[in-house]
Amino acid sequence: MLFMKLEETVSALISPDEALFEALRREFHAVSLPRNELVFSLGNVARHIFYIEKGLARMFYYNETGKDITYEFFPENNFMAPSESFLEQKPSQYSIELLEDSELRLVSLDGLNRLLEEFPVVEKIKSHILAHFLYQANRRIVALQFQNAQQRYETLEQVKGNILQRAPLGHIASYLGITQETLSRIRGRK
Amino acid sequence: MLFMKLEETVSALISPDEALFEALRREFHAVSLPRNELVFSLGNVARHIFYIEKGLARMFYYNETGKDITYEFFPENNFMAPSESFLEQKPSQYSIELLEDSELRLVSLDGLNRLLEEFPVVEKIKSHILAHFLYQANRRIVALQFQNAQQRYETLEQVKGNILQRAPLGHIASYLGITQETLSRIRGRK
DNA sequence: ATACGATTTTGATCTATGTCAAAAATCGGG
DNA sequence: CCCGATTTTTGACATAGATCAAAATCGTAT
Numbered sequence: 001m002l003f004m005k006l007e008e009t010v011s012a013l014i015s016p017d018e019a020l021f022e023a024l025r026r027e028f029h030a031v032s033l034p035r036n037e038l039v040f041s042l043g044n045v046a047r048h049i050f051y052i053e054k055g056l057a058r059m060f061y062y063n064e065t066g067k068d069i070t071y072e073f074f075p076e077n078n079f080m081a082p083s084e085s086f087l088e089q090k091p092s093q094y095s096i097e098l099l100e101d102s103e104l105r106l107v108s109l110d111g112l113n114r115l116l117e118e119f120p121v122v123e124k125i126k127s128h129i130l131a132h133f134l135y136q137a138n139r140r141i142v143a144l145q146f147q148n149a150q151q152r153y154e155t156l157e158q159v160k161g162n163i164l165q166r167a168p169l170g171h172i173a174s175y176l177g178i179t180q181e182t183l184s185r186i187r188g189r190k
Numbered sequence: 191m192l193f194m195k196l197e198e199t200v201s202a203l204i205s206p207d208e209a210l211f212e213a214l215r216r217e218f219h220a221v222s223l224p225r226n227e228l229v230f231s232l233g234n235v236a237r238h239i240f241y242i243e244k245g246l247a248r249m250f251y252y253n254e255t256g257k258d259i260t261y262e263f264f265p266e267n268n269f270m271a272p273s274e275s276f277l278e279q280k281p282s283q284y285s286i287e288l289l290e291d292s293e294l295r296l297v298s299l300d301g302l303n304r305l306l307e308e309f310p311v312v313e314k315i316k317s318h319i320l321a322h323f324l325y326q327a328n329r330r331i332v333a334l335q336f337q338n339a340q341q342r343y344e345t346l347e348q349v350k351g352n353i354l355q356r357a358p359l360g361h362i363a364s365y366l367g368i369t370q371e372t373l374s375r376i377r378g379r380k
Numbered sequence: 381a382t383a384c385g386a387t388t389t390t391g392a393t394c395t396a397t398g399t400c401a402a403a404a405a406t407c408g409g410g
Numbered sequence: 411c412c413c414g415a416t417t418t419t420t421g422a423c424a425t426a427g428a429t430c431a432a433a434a435t436c437g438t439a440t
Contacts, residue, residue, distance in 0.1 A: 063336050071331070084325050123313045130320040135274050137327035141261070144334035145367040146253050149397070169418060177335040182397055184419055339427070359388060372427055374389055 005053040005077055006105055013128045020119050027111035032103050039104070040096040046086035048106040051079050055102025056166050060174075061094050070175040072136075073099075073163050079129050099167055149178045153186050195243040195267055196295055203318045210309050217301035222293050229294070230286040236276035238296040241269050245292025246356050250364075251284050260365040262326075263289075263353050269319050289357055339368045343376050 006028060007021050028051060033039065040046060042061065050057075057074045059082065071094060074080040085092035086109065107115070115122045139159070143152045153176060157164060164172065173183040196218060197211050218241060223229065230236060232251065240247075247264045249272065261284060264270040275282035276299065297305070305312045329349070333342045343366060347354060354362065363373040 061332070067336070069336055071328075071335075083321070084328065087321055120310060120313075123310075123317065127313065127317050127320060130317060130324060131273070131277055134320060134324045134327060137324060137331060138261075138274065141327060141330050141334065142251070144331065145261075145364075146257070146259055168416095174335075179398060180418075181399085181420085185397095188419075358386095369428060370388075371390085371429080375427090378389075 006051045009051070009077060009079075010125060013125050014121055017119075017121075020121070023115055023118060027115055028105040028107045030103065030105050032101070033098055034101050035098055037098045037102075038095060039098060040082060040092070040094075042093055042095045043091055044085075045089050045091055046082040048108055049079060049081040049086060049112065050096070051105045051107075052076055053103045053105060055098060055100040055104075056163075057096055057098050057102060058167065058171055059094050059096050060171075068170075068174065070167075070171040073160060073167060073171075073175065075160065075163065075166075079132075083130070083133060099171070144177055149176065149182055150186050152176045152178075153183070196241045199241070199267060199269075200315060203315050204311055207309075207311075210311070213305055213308060217305055218295040218297045220293065220295050222291070223288055224291050225288055227288045227292075228285060229288060230272060230282070230284075232283055232285045233281055234275075235279050235281055236272045238298055239269060239271040239276060239302065240286070241295045241297075242266055243293045243295060245288060245290040245294075246353075247286055247288050247292060248357065248361055248365075249284050249286050250361075258360075258364065260357075260361045263350060263357060263361075263365065265350065265353065265356075269322075273320070273323060289361070334367055339366065339372055340376050342366045342368075343373070 006024060007016075010016075010021075010024065030053075039050065039057070040048075052074050054076050056076070057080060059071045059074070059080065060068055061071055063069050072080075080096065082092040082094045082096070084090070085094070089109070112122075116126075139155075143155050147155065156172070156176065169183055170180045173180040176183065196214060197206075200206075200211075200214065220243075229240065229247070230238075242264050244266050246266070247270060248260050249262045249264070249270065250258055250260045253259050262270075270286065272282040272284045272286070274280070275284070279299070302312075306316075329345075333345050337345065346362070346366065359373055360370045363370040366373065
């Protein structure tokens with residue numbers, strides 16, 4: 001049987017344990033969904049955490065002027081979730097959309113709680129995921145605080161190079177905090 | 191005996207437990223330090239997590255051009271730490287400085303591990319703290335991504351109003367990602 | 381109280397990036 | 411493989427915020 005991507009990721013965080021993997025397989029349900037599918041939409045309370053085994057997703061929100069802003073990209077082998085909504089069980093301002101045909105695994109809050117009860121070590125996985133999200137956010141802040149558009153583009157290129165080829169211009173531009181015209185010009189002058 | 195601020199904060203996260211509080215008192219050492227004290231400096235591996243019971247601190251870094259940039263302010267009743275350095279035990283690019291005479295409590299990595307071993311519930315506190323840092327970072331990103339300087343100033347005013355009176359202009363400006371001249375002008379025109 | 385250094389404000393430019401509009405290129409369904 | 415729709419590029423101009431310089435104000439040690 002094929003080794004799940006999720007298992008690989010979890011193995012990197014804690015020492016492997018077959019009973020836990022079996023529970024993970026039980027609680028993380030696999031779904032294949034097509035490009036453009038909205039897997040979570042704003043106004044709802046997040047009921048699942050997603051692990052993306054294949055494909056690409058983005059999380060976005062609408063700012064005060066109604067403009068669609070990409071908050072984050074999630075390529076394969078990443079956990080993703082509207083974290084505050086899921087953890088605090090309150091409505092989210094974010095939506096999640098697939099940019100490619102994708103294979104996801106999703107666990108419900110109940111499923112996660114069953115896992116936590118049965119395997120307390122899952123709390124460590126949760127901490128690791130949160131910590132990972134936090135580091136990522138920290139780097140974004142540093143970039144947005146005092147780098148210019150070109151530098152932020154280069155940073156993104158280094159950190160998530162293939163996103164640049166896989167996501168449309170407008171989404172990348174809003175992620176970087178610039179307009180698509182400016183992004184197009186940055187690309188032009190290299 | 192005076193009820194510790196740290197205990198109050200922890201009580202809000204989990205159901206109170208006298209044995210845990212005693213252990214917290216044992217592992218979190220109290221120190222009073224004066225204004226301008228550098229409690230952690232860049233290049234080192236963070237050995238402690240701080241809880242600030244009274245006073246004000248800021249975490250900062252130097253960007254490529256050598257400019258001092260405030261990454262975050264920590265007023266009383268907050269946990270603070272160079273989180274990535276502490277959790278991954280690697281050198282930090284951040285420093286932490288006190289902006290007022292302060293009362294801190296600090297726990298070492300060993301102390302935290304002893305607490306975790308004795309009271310597994312502490313892992314939940316850790317998750318809560320990480321989650322809190324993450325939400326804070328998320329809001330920063332949204333602000334820096336598509337709000338103008340004035341809007342970011344107003345957001346800061348709402349979220350951490352008293353910081354505006356307590357921290358010097360230059361630190362607030364770099365936190366907002368603008369120059370001090372621009373911040374002074376924003377203040378002027380209200 | 382006084383004076384000196386540090387911080388904040390004000391003024392005059394300059395520049396990166398935004399805005400609006402239109403042309404060019406690319407994509408995806410029939 | 412073609413055509414309309416979408417995405418990207420290009421151009422002209424506007425503007426928020428940066429930069430550099432100097433003046434005003436504040437805070438603290440004497």
